[in-house]
Amino acid sequence: MDYDIIVIGAGPSGATFVSGLADAGLRIAMIDQQKRETLIDPTYDGRDIALSQRTVDILKQCGIWQQIPDTEVSPIRAARVIDGKSPYSLDFDAKAGGEHPLGRLVSNHIIRKAAMATALNIKGVDLLDGETVEDVAPGEDRSSVRLADGSVLTAPLVIAADTRFSPARRQAGISASMHDFGQVMIVARMEHSIDHDGVSWECFLYGSTLAVLPLNGSVSSIVLTLPHQEAQRWLGKSPEAYADAITRRLGGILGDMKLVSERTSYPLVGVYANRFAGDGFALIGDAAVGMHPVTAHGYNFCVAGAQALARRVDKAARAGEDIRSKTLLRAYEAEHRLRTWPLYASTQKLVQLYTSEIPPAKILRKFVLRAGNVFTPAKSVITGMLTRHAA
Numbered sequence: 001m002d003y004d005i006i007v008i009g010a011g012p013s014g015a016t017f018v019s020g021l022a023d024a025g026l027r028i029a030m031i032d033q034q035k036r037e038t039l040i041d042p043t044y045d046g047r048d049i050a051l052s053q054r055t056v057d058i059l060k061q062c063g064i065w066q067q068i069p070d071t072e073v074s075p076i077r078a079a080r081v082i083d084g085k086s087p088y089s090l091d092f093d094a095k096a097g098g099e100h101p102l103g104r105l106v107s108n109h110i111i112r113k114a115a116m117a118t119a120l121n122i123k124g125v126d127l128l129d130g131e132t133v134e135d136v137a138p139g140e141d142r143s144s145v146r147l148a149d150g151s152v153l154t155a156p157l158v159i160a161a162d163t164r165f166s167p168a169r170r171q172a173g174i175s176a177s178m179h180d181f182g183q184v185m186i187v188a189r190m191e192h193s194i195d196h197d198g199v200s201w202e203c204f205l206y207g208s209t210l211a212v213l214p215l216n217g218s219v220s221s222i223v224l225t226l227p228h229q230e231a232q233r234w235l236g237k238s239p240e241a242y243a244d245a246i247t248r249r250l251g252g253i254l255g256d257m258k259l260v261s262e263r264t265s266y267p268l269v270g271v272y273a274n275r276f277a278g279d280g281f282a283l284i285g286d287a288a289v290g291m292h293p294v295t296a297h298g299y300n301f302c303v304a305g306a307q308a309l310a311r312r313v314d315k316a317a318r319a320g321e322d323i324r325s326k327t328l329l330r331a332y333e334a335e336h337r338l339r340t341w342p343l344y345a346s347t348q349k350l351v352q353l354y355t356s357e358i359p360p361a362k363i364l365r366k367f368v369l370r371a372g373n374v375f376t377p378a379k380s381v382i383t384g385m386l387t388r389h390a391a
């Protein structure tokens with residue numbers, strides 16, 4: 001079967017990329033190993049995603065934001081970062097950035113559902129569900145994809161959006177730098193007796209980190225990061241014992257806590273592909289850049305990358321030009337690398353610092369927070385990154 005574009009992985013990145021090609025008049029195959037029912041109506045997976053203003057703008061431009069009910073959007077008014085048991089906090093406030101909240105939280109399954117509905121509404125898009133890609137062969141004129149049932153699809157351009165562990169990336173011969181943090185993130189929604197007031201917290205404790213993401217009502221997404229063995233112990237606790245332990249770790253800032261969802265766990269691995277494109281082949285989403293979630297930028301980068309590539313492909317298709325030209329793919333790669341590498345590299349360093357408990361690191365941890373509050377230009381840059389509109 002021949003297409004203009006084959007997208008491997010119909011997750012939030014793949015579907016966002018396709019949604020950006022609504023008027024390009026291309027024949028696109030989206031392949032995913034999951035079943036159609038799951039892709040169209042995914043269930044809650046524990047991830048509540050913090051979206052920047054730029055991401056919201058791009059999602060609006062490609063019609064995805066309009067599919068997300070207002071009731072599913074929780075504004076973040078302010079963010080506080082604390083270290084150890086000290087009450088001193090590095091503060092980010094929406095007011096410094098202008099009219100918008102600091103960020104908006106939307107659950108991953110709601111984003112997936114909206115992106116999938118938008119993509120499937122586009123003429124020329126086929127969803128090949130329940131199909132696993134077994135091999136990818138980028139080629140000089142056309143690239144091909146072999147499915148587990150032996151059938152072969154071809155297209156001038158193949159896009160991989162198949163998770164940070166991307167089998168397609170490896171099959172296409174693209175290497176990636178991976179960093180396994182040896183830690184596990186446990187996510188769950190919890191109700192609390194004290195209102196969060198729209199404030200998110202990142203608590204760099206000793207031996208663990210704890211993040212609070214404020215959702216509508218007196219509910220927050222609580223993200224606990226622990227070394228692997230300890231995480232297994234926490235996952236084994238009863239819901240009541242887990243809630244008590246989280247209440248204590250938060251020092252009572254949200255009062256009494258109660259679990260209101262299942263706990264889900266994710267291994268923490270950062271991934272950065274050493275190239276984002278080759279002959280008739282490109283990487284987007286976590287397959288290109290798999291961020292550590294502490295700086296809440298993984299999906300924001302997925303959207304930025306999907307848009308950067310879709311914009312160029314759309315322009316080329318409308319002008320009757322080559323949608324897989326080397327110039328086009330190199331320009332996408334350069335733009336996406338420039339946008340992602342500084343934050344990827346600094347996030348890796350930040351995580352190393354705030355998970356280190358040797359005395360010099362403890363001193364530096366406290367210094368960084370205080371310097372962050374005093375050195376206002378740095379704060380303005382971060383607030384601006386979160387609240388700035390898309391160009």
Ligand SMILES: Cc1cc2nc3c(=O)[nH]c(=O)nc-3n(C[C@H](O)[C@H](O)[C@H](O)COP(=O)(O)OP(=O)(O)OC[C@H]3O[C@@H](n4cnc5c(N)ncnc54)[C@H](O)[C@@H]3O)c2cc1C
Pocket residue numbers: 008009010011012013014031032033034046047048049050051108131132133134161162163164167168185187266284285286287291293296297298299300301302
């Ligand atoms: C706990 C947690 C919290 C997070 N919080 C934030 C946040 O606050 N802000 C933020 O911006 N980001 C956040 N992220 C990151 C964000 O969730 C990811 O960046 C984003 O979901 C990646 O989307 P993706 O489409 O690239 O990959 P995925 O969501 O992994 O989707 C990949 C798709 O590819 C399919 N697939 C895989 N292999 C194959 C194959 N061989 N054949 C066919 N199909 C295949 C899969 O079935 C899947 O549907 C968080 C992540 C985690 C784990």
